[in-house]
Amino acid sequence: MLEIRDLHASVAGQPILKGLNLTVKPGEVHAIMGPNGSGKSTLANVLAGRDNYEITGGEALFDGKSLGDLEPEERAQLGLFLAFQYPVEIPGVSNMEFLKAALESVRAAQGKEEWDSVTLLRKAREACKQVDLDAQFLKRGVNEGFSGGEKKRNEIMQMLLMEPKLALLDETDSGLDIDALQTVAKGVNSLRGPERGIVLVTHYQRLLDYIVPDFVHVLSGGKIIKSGGKELALELEQHGYGWLTSGDNGDNGKKDQTA
Amino acid sequence: MSSQAELDNSELDRVIRSEYEAGFTTLVESDTLPPGLNEDVIRVISAKKEEPEWMLEWRLEAYRHWQTMQEPNWAHVQYPPVDLNAISYYSAPKSMEDRPKSLDEVDPELLETYKKLGIPLHEQEMLAGVAVDAVFDSVSVATTFKSKLAEAGVIFCSISEAVREHPELVRKYLGSVVPKGDNYFAGLNSAVFTDGSFVYIPKGVRCPMELSTYFRINEANTGQFERTLIVADEGSYVSYLEGCTAPQRDENQLHAAVVELVALPGAEIKYSTVQNWYPGDEDGKGGIYNFVTKRGVAHDHAKISWTQVETGSAITWKYPSVVLRGDHSVGEFYSVALTRHAQQADTGTKMIHLGKNTKSTIVSKGISAGKSSNAYRGLVRMGPRAENARNFTQCDSLLLGDRCGAHTFPYIESKHPSATIEHEATTSKVSDDQLFLCRQRGIDPEKAISMIVNGFCKEVFKELPMEFAVEAGKLLEVSLEGAVG
Ligand SMILES: Nc1ncnc2c1ncn2[C@@H]1O[C@H](COP(=O)(O)OP(=O)(O)O)[C@@H](O)[C@H]1O
Ligand SMILES: [Mg+2]
Numbered sequence: 001m002l003e004i005r006d007l008h009a010s011v012a013g014q015p016i017l018k019g020l021n022l023t024v025k026p027g028e029v030h031a032i033m034g035p036n037g038s039g040k041s042t043l044a045n046v047l048a049g050r051d052n053y054e055i056t057g058g059e060a061l062f063d064g065k066s067l068g069d070l071e072p073e074e075r076a077q078l079g080l081f082l083a084f085q086y087p088v089e090i091p092g093v094s095n096m097e098f099l100k101a102a103l104e105s106v107r108a109a110q111g112k113e114e115w116d117s118v119t120l121l122r123k124a125r126e127a128c129k130q131v132d133l134d135a136q137f138l139k140r141g142v143n144e145g146f147s148g149g150e151k152k153r154n155e156i157m158q159m160l161l162m163e164p165k166l167a168l169l170d171e172t173d174s175g176l177d178i179d180a181l182q183t184v185a186k187g188v189n190s191l192r193g194p195e196r197g198i199v200l201v202t203h204y205q206r207l208l209d210y211i212v213p214d215f216v217h218v219l220s221g222g223k224i225i226k227s228g229g230k231e232l233a234l235e236l237e238q239h240g241y242g243w244l245t246s247g248d249n250g251d252n253g254k255k256d257q258t259a
Numbered sequence: 260m261s262s263q264a265e266l267d268n269s270e271l272d273r274v275i276r277s278e279y280e281a282g283f284t285t286l287v288e289s290d291t292l293p294p295g296l297n298e299d300v301i302r303v304i305s306a307k308k309e310e311p312e313w314m315l316e317w318r319l320e321a322y323r324h325w326q327t328m329q330e331p332n333w334a335h336v337q338y339p340p341v342d343l344n345a346i347s348y349y350s351a352p353k354s355m356e357d358r359p360k361s362l363d364e365v366d367p368e369l370l371e372t373y374k375k376l377g378i379p380l381h382e383q384e385m386l387a388g389v390a391v392d393a394v395f396d397s398v399s400v401a402t403t404f405k406s407k408l409a410e411a412g413v414i415f416c417s418i419s420e421a422v423r424e425h426p427e428l429v430r431k432y433l434g435s436v437v438p439k440g441d442n443y444f445a446g447l448n449s450a451v452f453t454d455g456s457f458v459y460i461p462k463g464v465r466c467p468m469e470l471s472t473y474f475r476i477n478e479a480n481t482g483q484f485e486r487t488l489i490v491a492d493e494g495s496y497v498s499y500l501e502g503c504t505a506p507q508r509d510e511n512q513l514h515a516a517v518v519e520l521v522a523l524p525g526a527e528i529k530y531s532t533v534q535n536w537y538p539g540d541e542d543g544k545g546g547i548y549n550f551v552t553k554r555g556v557a558h559d560h561a562k563i564s565w566t567q568v569e570t571g572s573a574i575t576w577k578y579p580s581v582v583l584r585g586d587h588s589v590g591e592f593y594s595v596a597l598t599r600h601a602q603q604a605d606t607g608t609k610m611i612h613l614g615k616n617t618k619s620t621i622v623s624k625g626i627s628a629g630k631s632s633n634a635y636r637g638l639v640r641m642g643p644r645a646e647n648a649r650n651f652t653q654c655d656s657l658l659l660g661d662r663c664g665a666h667t668f669p670y671i672e673s674k675h676p677s678a679t680i681e682h683e684a685t686t687s688k689v690s691d692d693q694l695f696l697c698r699q700r701g702i703d704p705e706k707a708i709s710m711i712v713n714g715f716c717k718e719v720f721k722e723l724p725m726e727f728a729v730e731a732g733k734l735l736e737v738s739l740e741g742a743v744g
Contacts, residue, residue, distance in 0.1 A: 050695050076701035084699075088692040092714025101710060102700035109701065141714065142696075158700065 001026050001063055001197050002047075002166055008057030009046045015056065016042045018222035024166065024197040031200045031208055031233060034219035035241045040201045041085055043219070044170045048082040049075050062166065076102075077109035079165030083155040083172050085201075090142040095154070098142045099124060099161060106162055127160040130190065132183045148175035156187045166197045173207035185210030205237040220245045279537055282507030285372045285477050289396070291350040294480065296343050298322065301450055304349050304397075308419045308453075311426060321439040321449030328443045334605040335634040335666055336574050341513060341548065348451045350478040351398040362401055369393075369400050376504060378473050389500075390415055392472040396481060397453035404468060411467050413497075414459040418486050421457035428459055432490050436519035436554050436582070444576075445552040448517045452486035455516070460495035460526070469498050469724055476505035476512055476536075476547065485516035491526035491561075498529040498724055503571070505537045509545045511573055520555030520563055524585060527562040528555060531723050532579075536571035541629070543601025546573025553577065559585030559614070566722040569596040569606060578636065580609035583617035583648075590619040593719040597712075598631035598663070607636040607668070612648040612678070621652040624716050627663035634666040641678035648678040656686040657715050659708070 002024040009017040016039045024030055034040050046053045047060060049072035060067045062080060070078070090098065100120060107114060115123065125135045131153040143151050152172055159167055169188065173181055188211050192198065200211060208216070208230065216232040217224045218241070226232065226244055236243070292300060301322055305315040330340075354366035362370070362380060373380050373393055380393055380401050390404035392415065399417030408415050414425060421429050439449040456472040476483050491497050505512065514536065522528045530553075539546025549572035555563040565579035581590030592608035610619035619639065627633040639650045656665035667684050689711050697707030713720070720728045 048695075048699050051691055072695065072698035073701050073703050076699055082699050084696065088690065088696050090693050090696065090711055090714055092717035093710050097710070098697075098700070101697075101702050101706060105703070105706075106701035162700070 002199075003061040004058070005060075006058035007046070007055065007060055009042065009053060009055050011042055011054075012052050016222055017046065019058065020219075020223055022217065022224060024199060026197055027194040028215065029192065029198045029200065029211065029213045031202060031213040031216045032219055032224075033202055033205070033216060033233065033236060035245065036203065038219045039222045040203075040219055041170055044082055044085075044168045044199075044201055047075075047168060048072060048080065073105070077106050079106075079110065081159050081162055081164030081167045083152075083159055083167065083169040085170040085174070087143050087151040087155055089144045089146075091144050093142050094139055095142050096121070096124065096138045099138075099158065102158070103161060123161055124157075127157045130160055131157045131187045132180075133157055149177065149180045152176055153180065153184060156184050160187060160191065163191075165195065166199070167191065168199045168201065170201045171203060172200070173202055173204060181207065182210055205233045208233045218244055279507050281376055281504035281535060282537055283375070284506040285368060287352040287354065287366060287368050287477070289350050289478050290353050290356065291478055291481065292347050294345050294347050296348060296451070300348050304451060304453060307349065307351075308422065310422055313426075313430065314422050317434070317439070318450050321446055322451075324440045325443070325446035325450055328440070328446055330443050334576050334636070335632065335668070336576060336603040336605050338511070338548065338574055338603075341511075343447070345480070346513060347478070347481045348484070349453060350396040350481045352395060352400075355395075355398050355400065359401075365401055369395060372475065372477075373400075373473065376473070376475070378502070389469045389471055392417060392456045392470075394454045394456075394472060394474045394485065396476060396478050396483065399454045399456075402456075408466075408468065411464055412461040413464065413466050414457065415470050416457055418452070418455045418457045418488060421488070425457070425459070428490065429457065429488065432488055432519065432521055434519075436521060436556050437517050437552050442552060444515045444550040445517050448484050448486060448515050448552070451482075452484045452517065455485040455487040455518075456489075457487070458489040458497060458499060460491045460497045462492040463494045464492075465495065466497040469500060471500040471502065474501065474503040474514075476514065479508060479510065480512075482513040482515065485514065485518075487516070487518040488521075489519070489528055489530070490521045491523060491528050493523045494525040495523075496527045498531070500531040500533070500724060502533045502535070504535050505547050507537050507545065511539075511546055511548055513548045513550065514572075516551045516553070518551070518553040518579075522555060522557045522561035522563050522588075524559040524561060526558075527564075529564045529724075530555070530566070530579070532565075532567040532569070534567065534569045534571055534575075538571045538600060538602050539573040541600045543573065546602070547571065548573060549575045549577060551575075551577040553579035554582065555580070555590075556582045556584050557588035557590060560587045561585055562589040562591070564589075564591040564593070564722070565608065566593040566719065567595070567606075568719070568723070569594070569604060572604070573602060575602075575604040575606050577606045578608055580611065581619065582611045582613065583619065583645075584613050585617075586614040587616045588614055589617070591722075592619075592621045592623070593722040594623045595626070595716045595719045596624070596633055597626040597628075598633045599628040600631060601629070602631040604632070605634045605636055607634075607638075609638040609640070610650055611638075611640050611642070612645040612650070613642045615644065615646040615648070617645060617648045619650045621650070621654070622718055623652075623654045624719055625654075625656045625665050626659065626712055626715065627656065627665050628659035630662045632664045632666070634668060636668040636670075638670040638672070639680055641673040641675050641680070643674045645675045646677050648675065650678075650680045652680075652682045654682070654684040655715070656684075657712065658686065658688045659712075
């Protein structure tokens with residue numbers, strides 16, 4: 001469903017991604033790991049279509065459509081969802097109002113039946129419960145005055161309702177204590193299914209104890225320098241990123257790309 | 260190109276470039292005075308309205324004083340001098356000459372105009388619980404639900420009718436809050452005012468319906484000089500709403516209004532405005548000059564609350580104020596002012612605390628787009644007797660793009676040491692991040708901006724009567740609507 005070939009991208013004119021390859025098939029969970037500043041968020045933002053994140057070479061196809069040709073809302077309507085690393089506040093716009101607008105648009109585009117207000121409220125309350133967020137949060141402004149952890153749970157709550165085909169989670173684990181991490185992981189796991197692809201972007205291995213990936217990729221210098229199974233994350237945990245990005249293994253790693 | 264600049268030049272511009280929906284003209288034969296201002300014009304206006312002698316004298320006195328006054332120039336607005344001799348001071352549809360006794364006698368063309376504006380005047384078609392006075396150019400076309408209101412002792416009629424039918428009340432209160440010589444535009448209004456509404460709520464009566472006046476400017480080259488007077492007797496309550504629109508024209512037109520509110524001891528007046536005068540085009544051509552003096556006096560334990568949603572006018576010059584004369588009186592001002600294109604708004608309030616334990620709240624939300632300029636100007640004055648007076652001011656500006664401007668001019672004068680004054684001000688932009696979050700969730704940019712702006716205004720909208728809060732939200736949406744897609 002996601003096919004990234006030799007992707008080059010720049011942020012505000014500065015090249016960040018330099019030939020990245022990645023294929024995600026329905027039902028798969030991929031983890032993308034890498035040191036700070038390696039381009040993980042850049043990848044997520046390029047795929048979601050943020051302003052200023054420009055594809056300068058190669059391509060990214062989502063269900064056969066070139067993402068670069070689509071507006072951000074069109075990508076969302078096709079079923080691409082990004083859980084943000086830093087969710088922004090929208091004062092005065094209630095979570096519920098926001099969800100209603102989002103779901104109306106996305107469900108209509110996907111030919112799904114419209115949810116009436118009663119159904120929407122019921123589903124939203126269920127989703128809140130799943131991520132252990134009080135239903136009161138539905139009435140509050142989007143992320144307005146939420147703690148870091150509440151913001152992250154709010155992202156996952158939205159994701160559960162939007163039922164995306166492809167979910168990109170950018171550092172959803174950061175800023176969460178262990179209980180919250182488990183709750184969030186449970187939410188994400190409940191979305192796992194044969195139709196759905198999930199890409200977890202993370203700096204730390206610990207999230208992967210709870211959401212066990214099918215594939216792990218290491219991103220460094222704008223490229224994927226090593227790919228493997230879930231055990232790769234553990235090796236990274238033991239040896240640190242330096243194990244791959246410097247010294248003897250670095251060069252081998254770069255040649256060892258699996259798409 | 261920075262991302263904010265890119266946003267400014269494309270998305271937002273498209274979003275804020277929308278049509279003015281009330282810009283049509285009604286073709287009716289009008290009786291319009293030739294342009295020009297002199298004592299004879301004032302005599303003609305007074306005669307047309309069949310006014311008693313004292314009213315004419317009052318007008319002439321105002322006129323003579325006004326001739327000694329200067330147009331103010333302190334506001335943060337710029338416009339070429341208005342030639343007051345080039346406009347007509349009275350225009351009324353010919354069909355109104357015989358003063359129709361009922362709606363059946365009113366020209367259907369006029370009724371159709373209001374229907375098109377969403378204000379059907381036939382009672383059975385109206386919003387339940389809202390009585391309307393419809394003012395077309397210089398005359399009131401109809402006032403609905405008068406008999407139902409009369410049952411409660413409430414007087415709701417045009418000011419012209421009140422001058423004839425309730426002279427004792429009008430004489431007592433007209434000019435008692437905004438004196439004839441208060442300021443240049445109020446002076447002019449006092450001399451030439453034509454129509455507006457009069458409301459009297461008797462002691463202890465809670466007005467059974469929302470009252471509203473809808474002002475429509477239609478005729479070209481005319482000025483509209485609205486005069487409204489609301490008197491709430493002891494312990495009474497009334498909620499009143501005014502709406503305004505005008506045709507789309509290349510020339511500027513003047514609307515110089517005076518609104519006076521009197522809240523006697525224990526009374527409460529809630530006055531809401533949804534102002535949607537034609538704002539002019541993208542380049543600043545045309546639009547209404549809205550120069551308005553609105554003020555209320557609150558006696559002991561009385562409360563006056565102004566709520567305004569200002570989206571129209573080429574220039575807005577307006578400071579709805581409260582004189583907190585009585586002890587324990589309360590004044591409130593909730594405002595949303597949206598400017599786009601080349602609109603200029605200089606608006607705010609004055610809270611004059613005279614009594615003890617008086618309390619005022621000011622919440623102002625300014626939204627600027629295009630190359631518009633939006634200024635908040637607010638005065639909080641604590642008089643020497645204003646023991647334990649309190650004011651809270653919150654003044655937020657939201658910028659859409661970077662060619663517009665927001666300015667805040669707070670004036671604070673405290674003559675009593677126990678008075679407390681709190682002032683909070685913020686300026687923010689609709690951020691790329693907010694817009695991107697919405698779009699990433701599948702929401703198109705137009706809807707996203709409208710949602711973000713509405714969210715910004717929420718504290719003010721919740722003060723509007725329920726029927727109108729929805730309208731105001733929609734109006735803002737229409738004002739922000741563009742040709743995206
Ligand atoms: N808006 C921006 N303007 C310029 N450079 C940026 C911007 N955002 C990110 N970068 C740069 O791009 C690189 C990758 O950042 P990012 O994708 O956020 O990394 P990660 O998520 O892996 O920590 C970093 O060097 C960062 O400084
Ligand atoms: Mg990141």
